[in-house]
Amino acid sequence: SGCGNSDTGGDAGGTDKIVLGFSQVGAESGWRTANTNSIKEAAGAAGIELKFDDAQQKQENQIKAIRNFIQQKVDVIAFSPVVESGWDTVLKEARDAKIPVILTDRSVDSADKTLYQTFIGSDFVKEGRLSGEWLVEQTRSATGPVNIVELQGTTGSAPANDRRKGFAEAIAANPNLKVVASQSGDFTRAGGKQVMEQFLKANPKIDVLFAHNDDMGLGALEAITAAGKVPGKDITIITIDAVKDGMQALADGKFNFIAECSPLLGPQLMDLVKKVHAGESVPTRVETEETTFTVEQAKAALPTRKY
Numbered sequence: 001s002g003c004g005n006s007d008t009g010g011d012a013g014g015t016d017k018i019v020l021g022f023s024q025v026g027a028e029s030g031w032r033t034a035n036t037n038s039i040k041e042a043a044g045a046a047g048i049e050l051k052f053d054d055a056q057q058k059q060e061n062q063i064k065a066i067r068n069f070i071q072q073k074v075d076v077i078a079f080s081p082v083v084e085s086g087w088d089t090v091l092k093e094a095r096d097a098k099i100p101v102i103l104t105d106r107s108v109d110s111a112d113k114t115l116y117q118t119f120i121g122s123d124f125v126k127e128g129r130l131s132g133e134w135l136v137e138q139t140r141s142a143t144g145p146v147n148i149v150e151l152q153g154t155t156g157s158a159p160a161n162d163r164r165k166g167f168a169e170a171i172a173a174n175p176n177l178k179v180v181a182s183q184s185g186d187f188t189r190a191g192g193k194q195v196m197e198q199f200l201k202a203n204p205k206i207d208v209l210f211a212h213n214d215d216m217g218l219g220a221l222e223a224i225t226a227a228g229k230v231p232g233k234d235i236t237i238i239t240i241d242a243v244k245d246g247m248q249a250l251a252d253g254k255f256n257f258i259a260e261c262s263p264l265l266g267p268q269l270m271d272l273v274k275k276v277h278a279g280e281s282v283p284t285r286v287e288t289e290e291t292t293f294t295v296e297q298a299k300a301a302l303p304t305r306k307y
């Protein structure tokens with residue numbers, strides 16, 4: 001995939017266009033779709049030739065795509081690593097080929113920081129922490145135990161690891177807040193629905209759902225309703241992302257709180273691509289700005305929400 005026929009990369013085509021190879025995680029969520037659109041639009045607007053590959057949530061596909069980009073001698077490689085570990089070999093291959101690499105959205109756990117130029121994306125630990133802090137605030141007057149179930153993102157992914165950590169840290173000082181079940185729903189609606197069904201069967205008293213993204217929360221809504229419970233009332237629901245469908249659920253009172261994760265990384269990514277291609281120095285970390293939403297804030301923001 002991603003084999004254009006006009007400019008085959010490098011200088012072979014004789015054009016001045018920068019060729020960017022981008023390996024995307026997949027199309028698992030509304031967030032991911034918005035992220036892909038942002039990258040494609042921004043590449044077009046910046047006059048950058050984009051070779052885009054969808055890895056269908058498989059690391060082996062991403063490694064293959066990156067090797068293809070190296071073979072095609074693209075100018076810059078960017079990718080959103082599906083999981084954190086296991087990238088050193090292929091990143092060394094890119095470095096040996098003198099192709100700069102930009103991590104987008106998710107980071108890697110490589111000890112050697114010279115394997116990539118920069119990492120642009122959100123602070124996932126913070127998103128988890130903000131979610132936990134909101135819950136602590138909401139449950140201040142609770143007398144009995146508050147039972148929480150957690151729908152984790154893709155196992156081994158940075159957002160799943162970090163959101164889990166930030167949330168756990170935020171609620172740690174409150175022993176009545178207890179995560180009674182925590183399992184991966186792979187960031188998909190189907191996964192969220194299926195795992196929530198299991199949670200509901202195994203746990204007679206669930207007070208709170210913390211879902212690592214909107215899509216899993218949206219899938220869980222079906223399971224909760226089917227179990228005869230009212231989402232947003234019987235079960236307090238906290239999610240992350242703030243994509244349109246999530247914001248609609250929040251405005252409708254089915255969700256109670258969302259910590260935003262912005263998918264609109266395209267324009268900033270293209271700026272970084274131009275800079276590393278020109279040999280300019282770039283910051284090693286570019287953090288995305290984001291906020292949080294309550295029901296009232298979602299109602300106000302929804303009409304002008306772009307994705």
Ligand code: AHR
Nearest residue numbers: 028029031159187213261
């Ligand atoms: O890496 C970002 C996460 O990946 C988003 O929160 C989730 O929706 C997506 O699948």
